[in-house]
Amino acid sequence: MEKIRIIEASKHIGEMVRIGGWISNKRSSGKIAFLQLRDGSAYFQGVVVKSEVEESIFDLAKSLTQESSVWVTGIIQEDTRSKFGYEIHVKEIEVIGESKDYPITPKEHGTEFLMDHRHLWLRSSKQHAIMQIRNEVIRATYEFFNNEGFLKVDPPILTGNAAEDTTELFHTQYFEYDAFLSQSGQLYMEAAAMALGKVFSFGPTFRAEKSKTRRHLIEFWMIEPEMAFMDQNESLEIQEKYVAYLVQNVLDNCDMALDILERDKELLKKYTTLPYPRISYDEAVDLLQNNDFDIEWGEDFGSPQETFIANQYDQPVFILNYPKAIKPFYMKPHPDRDDVVLCADMIAPEGYGEIIGGSQREDDYEALQTQLEKHGLDIKDYDWYLDLRRYGSVPHSGFGLGLERTITWLSGTEHIREAIPFPRLLNRIYP
Incomplete structure (x- = not known):
């Protein structure tokens, strides 16, 4: 038998x-x-x-x-x-x-109760379906980048410097040194790209951001490709091809999970058609102002603004070339304008917000050094990063996709906490 x-x-x-x-x-x-x-x-x-x-x-x-x-x-x-x-x-x-007095019964339970019993709530059919979709996204990610000629590289989780906003770092003591939990592997992936051409990482990242929205986690997973000899437009083509590949593989391999979640498969199929629409930051601000949003040029978009922009399209949409003042130091300025940078956010449909952020990286040594100084960062901490511009610098681009936000969107789930087995939230580290 x-x-x-x-x-x-x-x-x-x-x-x-x-x-x-x-x-x-x-x-x-x-x-x-x-x-x-x-x-x-x-x-x-x-x-x-x-x-x-x-x-x-x-x-x-x-x-x-x-x-x-x-x-x-x-x-x-x-x-x-x-x-x-x-x-x-x-x-x-x-x-x-034998199981006696199992605490999660078929009756309705509150969110806090289910989060306190997350170790048991994972057994439910809905959570099982979401975890199947998570697994498929991970599997398809490796397959996509392997097929595209990328090498997997693992950046460190303990770092000595910040990739973006220093206020969002978790500080720890690394023997006699100050260290931080990684908020992004990007800087190290740039070094890997200068050695290996096309690379991607897949690992945990941490943001000490005191946010309670349905889109935010303290600990989450990121897929971060970096590509040498590639400009921003070429990077956008990789990004949309990658996302469409994820959607198609979820449709092909997670049919029962999508049924359990009552996800609209015909809607998902629309997201496999390329190219995705593109709109500039300037055009996005005009669109919002013309529809009674109180926003000025130079401000970042929040959830309501992103949702409104996304609702104008039937697919994910790229918002291009944000103001330099609201973006990190490493982004390359637009060749024809000094006030915006060569970057893009991909906004998912149906109100799920940004799932990808990417840019062409600054490849000029002096320009990067100037930006580091403007952001008040210690040049000595970034000397190794500047070396990438000293020794054979090339145009290069990259992006980061948030795994849990993508899973939340693909599964049609309301809150990002459902997209990771054991969510770490502002007020939750149990279980």
Whole structure:
């Protein structure tokens, strides 16, 4: 008898198999018990017919409690009534671990209660579906960049300097040195690009930003490609190709997860069509002012402004060339204007906000040194970064995609906290 996972059921129709799983729910009549089984790979139904099993097995099936773990032995059958398409006709049940008074019941629970029990809430079908989409985005990311000729490089998590706003850094003591948790691997990825051409990183980043919005986490994961000999326009083409690839792979490989989440697949399909629309920062400000938004040129966009701009399009939209004053020191100025830089944010549709930020990097030594000084940064801390401009500098560009924001959008989830297994929020570090 073969031990299988639920997801493998289609390969074993008519066979007697053994499956280890948990009881997510159950119901019974006088002659049949229906067990909702999950094993981490999928959910399906176990059918226990009183006339086909020993009396003790049927009594056990009726007495099983929510989230008890079991071994079930039975025959896989097709089930045309379910989306999964298969079920198991149970012949034997063995309890592995009993579950008593499971705290998360089918009734409604508050957000704080579910966050306090996140270690158990992950077992729900909705969370399982979101984690499947997260896994697919990660898998497709590696596949995309490998296919495009990128090398994976791992920047350090402990750093001695800031990539962006120094007020958002988590400080720690590194023996006799001051150190910080990484807010971005970008500066190190630029060094890697000068050595290896096209590179990408995928790892955790940290922002000590005291924000409570549905778009913000304290700890999150970023995909950060850097590309030598590439300008901003070429980088935009990579960005939209990458995002469309992610959407298509989620559609291809997460069909059941999207159904569980009741995600509109036809809407997602629109996001695979390229190119994505582009609008300049100047045009975006005009659009907002003409629609009664109180905003002046030079201000950054907040969530309401981004949502309004995104709603003018059926796809993700790039906002190009923001004012230099509100962007980091490393961005290259526009060749025809000194007040804006060669950068772009990709804004996701449906109110999900920015999912990518990118730019062409400043490749001139003296210009970069001047910008570091203007931002009040210690030149000695960035001497190694300036070396990249001393020794064979080239035009180069890069971007960062926020994994959790992207998953929130693709899954149609309201809050970013659902897109990571154990969210770290302003007032939450448990569990």
